[in-house]
Amino acid sequence: MPHAPCPIPNSQLKMPESHELETIEIQLFLEGIFRYYGFDFRNYALASLKRRIWKTIQSERLTTVSGLQEKILHNPAYLERFLLGVSVNVTTMFRDPSFYISFRNKVVPLLRTYPFIRIWHAGCSTGEEVYSMAILLQEEGLYDRCRIYATDMNEVVLKQAKTGIFSLKKMQEYTQLYHQAGGKKAFSEYYTAAYDNALFRSSIKDNIVFAHHNLATDNSFNEFNVILCRNVMIYFNSYLQERVHKLFHESLGMFGVLGLGHQESLHFTPYEKHYETIESSDKLYRRVK
Amino acid sequence: MKNTMKQLKVVINSTAELNKKNFEIVVVGTSLGGLDALSVLLADLPPSFPLPVVIVQHRHKHSQNRLSDFLQQQSSLQITEVEDKEPIAPGRVYLAPADYHLLIESPRQWYKSVPENYFTESPRANVEPVYNSKFPLLCRGSFTFALSTEAPVCYARPSIDVLFESAADAFGEKVIGIILTGANSDGSEGLGKIKAEGGLTFVQEPDSAQCGIMPTAAIANVEVDWILPLSQIAPCLVNLLTIKV
Numbered sequence: 001m002p003h004a005p006c007p008i009p010n011s012q013l014k015m016p017e018s019h020e021l022e023t024i025e026i027q028l029f030l031e032g033i034f035r036y037y038g039f040d041f042r043n044y045a046l047a048s049l050k051r052r053i054w055k056t057i058q059s060e061r062l063t064t065v066s067g068l069q070e071k072i073l074h075n076p077a078y079l080e081r082f083l084l085g086v087s088v089n090v091t092t093m094f095r096d097p098s099f100y101i102s103f104r105n106k107v108v109p110l111l112r113t114y115p116f117i118r119i120w121h122a123g124c125s126t127g128e129e130v131y132s133m134a135i136l137l138q139e140e141g142l143y144d145r146c147r148i149y150a151t152d153m154n155e156v157v158l159k160q161a162k163t164g165i166f167s168l169k170k171m172q173e174y175t176q177l178y179h180q181a182g183g184k185k186a187f188s189e190y191y192t193a194a195y196d197n198a199l200f201r202s203s204i205k206d207n208i209v210f211a212h213h214n215l216a217t218d219n220s221f222n223e224f225n226v227i228l229c230r231n232v233m234i235y236f237n238s239y240l241q242e243r244v245h246k247l248f249h250e251s252l253g254m255f256g257v258l259g260l261g262h263q264e265s266l267h268f269t270p271y272e273k274h275y276e277t278i279e280s281s282d283k284l285y286r287r288v289k
Numbered sequence: 290m291k292n293t294m295k296q297l298k299v300v301i302n303s304t305a306e307l308n309k310k311n312f313e314i315v316v317v318g319t320s321l322g323g324l325d326a327l328s329v330l331l332a333d334l335p336p337s338f339p340l341p342v343v344i345v346q347h348r349h350k351h352s353q354n355r356l357s358d359f360l361q362q363q364s365s366l367q368i369t370e371v372e373d374k375e376p377i378a379p380g381r382v383y384l385a386p387a388d389y390h391l392l393i394e395s396p397r398q399w400y401k402s403v404p405e406n407y408f409t410e411s412p413r414a415n416v417e418p419v420y421n422s423k424f425p426l427l428c429r430g431s432f433t434f435a436l437s438t439e440a441p442v443c444y445a446r447p448s449i450d451v452l453f454e455s456a457a458d459a460f461g462e463k464v465i466g467i468i469l470t471g472a473n474s475d476g477s478e479g480l481g482k483i484k485a486e487g488g489l490t491f492v493q494e495p496d497s498a499q500c501g502i503m504p505t506a507a508i509a510n511v512e513v514d515w516i517l518p519l520s521q522i523a524p525c526l527v528n529l530l531t532i533k534v
Contacts, residue, residue, distance in 0.1 A: 019458075047392035047455040048437040090438050234373045234436045237394065241374065263386045263436055265372045 025065035026050065032069055037079060039153070040216040041086065043240035049086070056085040080156065087154050088235065093128040093166075093174040095230070096262050100136055100181035102282040107257050108140045110286075111225065117146045120224045120251065122215060122244075123232030124150035127161025132181070133228065134204045139184050143207060149222065151213035162210045164200035166191075171198050215244050220251040227252055230283075231261035238268070245271045249287065258285045312489065312530065313463040314377070314393075315340050316456045318449030318479070320347035320471035322499025324359070326519055330469070331364035331382065333523030338366060339530055340465075342382045343391070343456070345447045347471070350388035357384050376431040385447035389436040392451060395459035396431060432459060443475045453479025462487030467522065469493045471503025477510035489529075490514045491522055 026046075034040045041049060057068050060078070071078040094100055111117050124130045130150040137143040152158050166174075175187040191198040213221070215232070227248050233241050248258060249271055258275060260283040266272045275285035319326055323346045334342070348356060354370060360382070361368045368382040369375075371391055377383070385391035442448035449468070453476060456464045466483040468476045470493060484490050490513045495501030497518040508516060517525060 045392075045394055045435040047394050047435055047458065048390070048439065050458075051392075051437075051451070051455075052439070088437065088439050090440060231436075231438050234389075234438070238374055238433070261373075263370070263372050263389055265375075267372070268374045268376070268433075 022050075022065065025069075026053065029053070029065050029069040029072075032073055033079070033082075036073055037076075038217065039079075039083065039214070043216065043237050043243075044235055045237050048235060052086045052088075056082050059085070083154050084156055087125075087152075087157070089125045089154070089157050091125050091128045091231075092170070092177065093132045094177035094181040094183075095129060095132075096282070097177050097180035097182075099230075099259070099262070099282045099284075100132065102279040102284055103133075103259070104136060104140065104182050106278050107226070107259075107284060108137075108142065110255070110257065111142055114225055115145065117142065117226070118222060118224045119146060119148045119226040119228065120222070121148055121150040122213070122227060122229040122248075124152050124158075124161055124210070125154075126157050126166075127164070127210070128166065129228070129230065130161065130208055131164065131200055131204055132178075134208060135178075135183070135190055136181070138204065146207050148208045149224075150208055150210050152210075153212065153214035153216070155212060158210050158212060164202075164205050165197050166200070168193055168196050168198045215247070216240060220247055222251065223253050224251055224256060225253060226257045226259070228259040230259060231264070233264060234261065241269060245269045249274055252287045254287060256287045258287065259283060260285070310462055310487075310489075312340060312465050313460050314456060315342045315465045315467065315526065316453055316483075317342065317344045317467045317469065318453065318471070318476040318503075319345075319469035320445070320449075320473060320475065320500075320503060322470035323347070324356070325499065326469040326493065327360055328363040329519050330467075330523050331360055331366065331368075333520075333527070334364065334366055334382075335527060336365040336380075337531075338380055338527070341377050341379055342366070343371075343377075343385075343393075343452065344382065345385045345391060345449045345452050347445050347447070347449075347475070348387055350446070352387045360384070371434045371436070373436045374433045376433050383434065385452065386436070388438070388446055390439055390442070390451045391447050392435045392437060392455040393459040394433045394435045396433075443473060445473070445475050449476035450479040454482045457482040457486040457488060460488075464488035465491065465526070467491040467493075468504055468507040469519065469522075470498035470500050472500045473502060474506035474510075476503060477507040480507050480513070481511045484511050484513075491525075492516050493522065494518045 030042045034042060053065060060068060062068050072082055121130050127150065130148060134143060134148060137146050150161065178187045190204060191200045233244055236244065252258060262283060264283055266275055266285060274287060274289040276288045278284040278286050327344065327346065346356065357368050357370050364382060366380060366382045368384060370384050370386045442450055453466055464483050466480050466488060468480055480490050490511060492504045492507045492513045494516050495504040498504050507513065
């Protein structure tokens with residue numbers, strides 16, 4: 001797998017004169033983007049957001065947060081690049097294979113009891129994990145009864161997700177992960193190789209609806225049996241996490257299943273008591289209150 | 290050896306001065322050879338160690354919890370792999386999970402930016418704070434950890450630079466940064482940031498390290514406060530933090 005290039009060390013960036021000034025600049029910047037464009041990053045976890053803001057400043061060959069603010073507010077092309085840079089779109093198919101094994105063993109039996117299954121995949125990015133889940137459900141014979149709503153706040157990654165096309169180079173790694181995740185077939189049955197790309201079969205794509213939704217500002221849009229939101233809320237601060245947990249709690253039917261990322265937890269949210277644990281190491285929970 | 294003993298004396302003599310800083314956190318970075326080095330370091334920290342110790346050890350992205358299980362056998366402090374938004378508690382050892390960057394969120398940085406009515410559009414769920422014996426009581430005002438799956442930095446995720454820079458950002462001069470054995474230069478930028486903020490920097494003496502590349506790179510990049518053999522780092526820390534003026 002190719003490695004990301006080493007970024008220019010921070011010492012070569014022009015850092016702001018003081019923390020106070022940097023904090024003020026960042027607050028004004030986020031406020032400006034929210035008020036003008038409606039994208040609300042004000043309650044993102046600041047430590048990593050700051051890193052990504054400075055990376056954008058660097059790649060735009062600018063030197064200050066205020067400089068970036070000026071460009072973005074006056075030129076939407078800058079906003080589009082900023083949105084891509086600021087949301088972290090690093091993911092793989094069958095990421096954390098043990099999650100998929102637990103889902104097969106502990107959640108699929110619950111889902112078999114439903115005539116129709118609605119799944120919300122919140123923060124789906126470029127779609128790798130959505131297609132993984134679709135494959136799992138098809139192998140378990142449930143997919144015909146499923147509808148997966150895959151949402152993200154970023155139109156560019158949604159567009160890419162919709163195509164169902166991934167780099168062929170990645171397929172070797174994904175095949176390995178697919179089998180570790182309890183895959184039952186030859187992984188190549190699910191895609192057609194064309195030039196450097198792997199195009200996933202339309203039978204996998206059929207029951208997925210990709211749509212725009214921003215967890216920071218939008219509300220619930222349906223009642224679901226399963227909500228998956230893995231490694232998305234790690235970019236939010238505690239306030240925004242609480243908002244999203246409230247949203248999920250309202251959007252899950254009773255006994256609906258919530259799946260979080262490997263190092264995420266309900267422990268530090270006020271909703272801990274509203275769920276029982278299905279599988280603690282793979283962060284699968286079931287709404288009971 | 291004479292030199293290092295002399296250096297140790299200087300450390301202890303300057304303790305009074307350093308003590309005034311009231312250090313709040315210790316961050317440690319290591320890669321190749323880190324397992325043995327961390328065993329030695331952690332074994333020498335007493336149960337009463339007053340600060341949180343946060344460790345980035347480079348490791349394979351699919352590695353499991355075995356690292357924390359192994360280190361737990363060597364240490365009298367409780368060792369956990371960090372979960373997102375976990376509050377940082379003193380006297381605990383925290384390990385960066387495989388395949389995530391580990392950062393520190395300061396409560397000061399955001400609370401002012403949140404409008405008071407931000408979460409009151411609809412009535413709040415009826416929830417009460419939960420005391421959970423496994424974790425300290427969740428407190429809005431406390432420093433917490435945050436995770437990220439951003440691209441690896443210098444091939445590493447978790448990256449030492451990312452942790453060290455965010456620690457310096459959140460705790461300013463109250464950080465103690467330690468670089469141990471390792472085979473690349475991750476950590477030197479971050480250690481520089483700690484030093485620039487006025488924090489205290491330790492590097493394992495390259496000759497005594499299983500792999501001297503990481504300590505050497507750190508020493509080349511930063512005017513390090515103390516270069517010590519591994520066995521003396523923990524005793525020095527303990528002296529520094531427990532001798533009261």
